[in-house]
Amino acid sequence: MLEAFQTTFSFWPLTFLLIGTAAGIVVGSIPGLTATMLIALTLPLTFTMAPTTAMALLVGEYVGGISGGLISATLLRMPGTPASIMTTLDGFPMATSGRGERALALGILASVVGGLVSWVFLAVLSPPLSLLALRFGPWEYFALVLMALVMLATLSQGSMIKGLMAGFLGMVLAVPGIDPSVGQLRLTFGFQSMAGGFSLLPVLIGTFAVSQIFKDLLYLNEKLPDVRVERRRIMVGFRDLRTHGANLLRSSVIGTWIGILPGIGGNIAAMVSYATSKNLSKEPEKFGTGHEPGVVSTEAANNASIGGALIPLITMGIPGSVTEAVLIGALIIHNLQPGPLLFTTNPEIAFGIITSYLVANVMMLFLMLFAISWIAKIMYVPRHLLLSGILVFCVIGTFALNNRFFDVWVMLAFGALGFVLERCKVPLGPFVIGFVLSPLAEEQLRSGLMLSDGDPAGVLEYPIATGLLVVVVLTLCWPLIRRQIEAVRKPVG
């Protein structure tokens, strides 16, 4: 490990780590462009580099990319990257009520803490944790996702019916494409372009960024709420570590764990930890209105999920997402086999990734603090220029996702849909959550049923899954139970 630090701290790896982290932050903060795209795009450049340098660049981009999303999520209510979608819920209200710098500062703090906590797990507990993650089969995934869905059901502000409708609409729009369990096309209406369903990125960018642009266009001449940011006010103290300590730690651990589970990543980590924080909170009604713990829990979790995702990648060669698949591709191109043997055959690479991840997080902290006063200047840019600039990036990024224009139409259509929904006071949060979580729940449930030969009671053979389902039932019944308890207490008191 010490040797790996020496390698990482030599000139080229360090330089490229810095370049990667900085580029990641920039790309991550632009709605439409994601860390995955940046990594895939720079992959060919790494062919000629030394493997340690190549991995330093890519890991830096990954960390920077997830962290940068916080900026636009907070200042513009446009998630710069899918992982920061939940940050819009509390970050933007904070910004519009004059606490933008506070939201950013807390977000950066939480990101770094999330990164460091998951690094400790990565460096110390990788092998046992990845073994534990293997115990998570279809039923466990299903129960976990169902738990998140139920806990988030109360997410919406205002009308519960509208929130549930939004969630249901999100679920319905996630259906088209290839049915995961019978391998047949469904709800594509004969359009070949629909065979891949609606991709996550165009839907998210459309619903949040493009709809926001439509809305802003209507009010172009109105004075905007003051969301200016001054650098000297972007400071966080030890007091924050104390107030938010428990939340930081809990969200980082949740984020790490979700990251370790292959197939689900930063955005789901943020959803689960947000839901947990809200349900444990003494004032859950404040979430979604610009509540500090909301920003803290989402940002700690999405950054921690990277460290978590690196665990199965390094120890088992199992990619948790497309981003990790590209990282594995980078290793394979250098004739390195990721997996348990990597620590014996090429320890400098395995430990190099681990140390790069740590250094990237520290670099991210300083880069973000340093750059934030400049980044915040976007708020001074005339609105019409800013919006058209962002729209251009949304189109480029969405097109680049899969190199086809269909996705751009999807983005615009979802932009219009998001706009209409908001006009009707239907919340967007549940809509996106339904869209993201329901395909996972469906696929895992149907796999689980295949495993138990069609018998739903088969889930009882899996203690973890059963335990999670009990939590689901308790969450659903809690308001009822609480009312009963209060009814019993009142006459006595």
Add this chain to the structure above:
Amino acid sequence: MFRRHFAGLGLAVAGALTLGLMPAATGLSTASAQEAFPTKPIRVIVPFAPGGRTDTVARLLAKKIEEKDLLPQPLVIVNMQGGSGGIAGQATLDAEADGHTILHWHHQFLIAHAMELVPFAIEDFDSIGFAGGGSPVWAVRAESDYATLDDLVTALQAEPRSLVETIGIGTIPHFVGALLANEAGFETRKVQAGGGADRLKMIAGKQADIALFSAAEYLRNKDVAGGLRPLVFFGPNRIDVISEVPTALELGYNVTWANPNWWLAPKGVPADRLQLIADALRQAMDDPEIKEWYVTNALDHYWTDGATAMDESATLQAALDEVAATIK
């Protein structure tokens, strides 16, 4: 037709102009039109996300072609995942058939067609050739009771559906498993999993008993969480890096899955242009570095010309269509 003719003429004129109006007016002959190819980077559409085998092979060969200057223009890899390859295939067919857009896929194409997931067939494409390929293994956990494929088959015949096979419904693992099951006469209980990583997870996590892995995946993961035991290799012959694994043919089952890296073009590209691309790919394949990469990554290193590749694929397509009828 007319438009294409004029476009070709225009290209020839442009080509002649850039070359400094060389050999005078004869520059308008077809010969010069041939020389003018390629006039811009050649797009290689890959139906998968970056990072997998198909993408990596395309990128490595593209890099080698540029390095050795085998084509005047570079190959640019364009990833278009989703819809079982239907999106990438359709994009290739929608592009102009001038050789500047080609497709790099494998025999999952045949499965997607057999499952009626794509509205086109291999006959809609011109075949450039196979740039090697790789076959999978069927593996169980290392501590499993089944030491050989025969043990497993006997157990499954005695008690059908007693073991869990993890597959992606309507994908390669599903079809290769079904080919073997039909041939040997047994039935497993099938559980859906997303991809190779998910299958490994389900084997290592003891949720499933049998799974198909590419030879490279097997090599990478054979020691993960208790380890894997390969029972049968689906290549036409054994390969060096896993020379201990018998082929299905050796064990008496007429099942192979060579899964070649298939280079395709939309139908109608002039034959000389296809030949130019094929020559560049073949020469890149001959490079010792590429050869070594194939061997260490458990792939078979060979080049099959376009016509042979198409014939072999057509034969396999007919067999897979039959399998699809039994499992759909």
